[in-house]
Amino acid sequence: QVQLQESGPGVVKPSETLSLTCSVSGDSMNSRYWTWIRRPPGKGLEWIGFVYYSGSPYYNPTLQSRVSISVDRGKKQFSLRLSSVTAADTAVYYCARVEEGYGGHSQYYYYYYVDVWGKGTTVTVSS
């Protein structure tokens, strides 16, 4: 059974860097994408980005200038760093496993969705 667990500071000061780690159990992490998603209070889900097990990342264009996602297969962990945080970055942050597929209706393409989620960790940006 695959399980993911987020860890990191619950409070980050404005302008500083938010750092979270996700520990993976029950999966080798190989040949998979691993992702971070957040939900600000009173708002919907926002995809932050994902990283392939070999280390290639892909970020949400709206956050790309501030975000970095990396993977450490030896420790079975992947990490999120979000720089220059403001109150707008206050959210519940989820790490999750991504399922990739290739298919489609009229034309084939690579699609992605989340099949396993961590429980989430609350991060508040406050001085």
Next chain:
Amino acid sequence: SYGLTQPPSVSVSPGQTARVTCSGDVLGSQYGFWYQQKPGQAPVLVMFKTIERPSGIPERFSGSSSGTTVTLTINGVQAEDEADYYCQSGDTSGTPVVFGGGTKLTVL
């Protein structure tokens, strides 16, 4: 703003049918995926590739598509189905994961 548009809320009485829609140009050519999120819990995948139901999801959940709209239908709604529902797909510019704004399903 979201490339995928959902109604903010849907209300239904127990035992009735709830339909949650998600619209976006990308859905004319790409699959839709649906997640259920209850308060204080992580989201759960309830539908993938528009019409396929993961194991463990009750049969009352089904998915469909018409044009650029995908729909999550819950037949015989139960109180436990009260939750926020999010659709997800890619977007037309190539971003691989995009969520709709979410729909709060209230069971009256």
